Amino acid sequence: xxxxxxxxxWVICKSGTSVKIECRSLDFQATTMFWYRQFxxxxxxxxxxxxxxxxxxxxxxxxxxKFLINHASLTLSTLTVTSxxxxxxxxxxxxxxxxxxxxxYEQYFGPGTRLTVT
Amino acid sequence: xxxxxQDPGPFNVxxxxxxxxNCTYSNSASQSFFWYRQDCRKEPxxxxxxxxxxxxxxxxTAQLNRASQYISLLIRDSKLSDSATYLCVVNPAGGxxxxxxxxxxxxxxxxxx
Numbered sequence: 132x133x134x135x136x137x138x139x140x141w142v143i144c145k146s147g148t149s150v151k152i153e154c155r156s157l158d159f160q161a162t163t164m165f166w167y168r169q170f171x172x173x174x175x176x177x178x179x180x181x182x183x184x185x186x187x188x189x190x191x192x193x194x195x196x197k198f199l200i201n202h203a204s205l206t207l208s209t210l211t212v213t214s215x216x217x218x219x220x221x222x223x224x225x226x227x228x229x230x231x232x233x234x235x236y237e238q239y240f241g242p243g244t245r246l247t248v249t
Numbered sequence: 250x251x252x253x254x255q256d257p258g259p260f261n262v263x264x265x266x267x268x269x270x271n272c273t274y275s276n277s278a279s280q281s282f283f284w285y286r287q288d289c290r291k292e293p294x295x296x297x298x299x300x301x302x303x304x305x306x307x308x309x310t311a312q313l314n315r316a317s318q319y320i321s322l323l324i325r326d327s328k329l330s331d332s333a334t335y336l337c338v339v340n341p342a343g344g345x346x347x348x349x350x351x352x353x354x355x356x357x358x359x360x361x362x
Contacts, residue, residue: 174352240292
């Protein structure tokens with residue numbers, strides 16, 4: 132149980148285009164999902180906290196107009212990188228906390244999406 | 250000072266060796282502590298939670314010292330399959346930090362034959 136999927140697993144796009152990444156909890160409901168970014172040889176950095184039915188909370192230094200997050204249901208959150216540039220190339224990973232476990236801090240991670248902007 | 254600090258390594262050890270990783274955290278009010286494992290180009294996977302009383306899972310032992318704000322992971326009888334990056338992860342205290350995880354930079358372990 133507690134499987135999180137991401138789509139696509141990798142994407143190459145041209146500079147200036149927008150890319151949408153989906154994060155789904157397959158066998159559980161999640162009121163909260165988290166979006167992370169990981170650059171090569173660095174650790175995961177939290178970008179934003181996505182709450183179902185409300186606006187996402189962004190970490191300091193993350194542009195909310197550039198990284199659009201929509202958490203429309205208890206099983207789906209999307210991250211759209213708008214007007215992508217080469218410096219946005221990174222490994223984007225989502226995680227989800229099961230609704231029934233909301234009092235714990237256990238998170239289940241998706242397999243990640245590798246974005247390359249040319 | 251980083252919120253979570255780890256020795257990045259790399260640690261290169263032979264099979265069967267015992268290896269220990271250390272981690273310190275800056276927020277004394279932090280609530281929960283974990284060790285995650287991340288293989289190359291993959292997502293992190295939870296290895297174990299860390300409790301004040303210390304806990305063991307097979308060859309892995311985790312310790313927490315709240316007074317020193319220090320976390321450790323001990324791996325006994327290393328296997329080739331233990332080669333990975335080990336991430337020290339902390340849940341910061343309360344308020345808007347609820348549910349958030351802060352990751353250390355990771356310690357690279359390579360176990361060789």
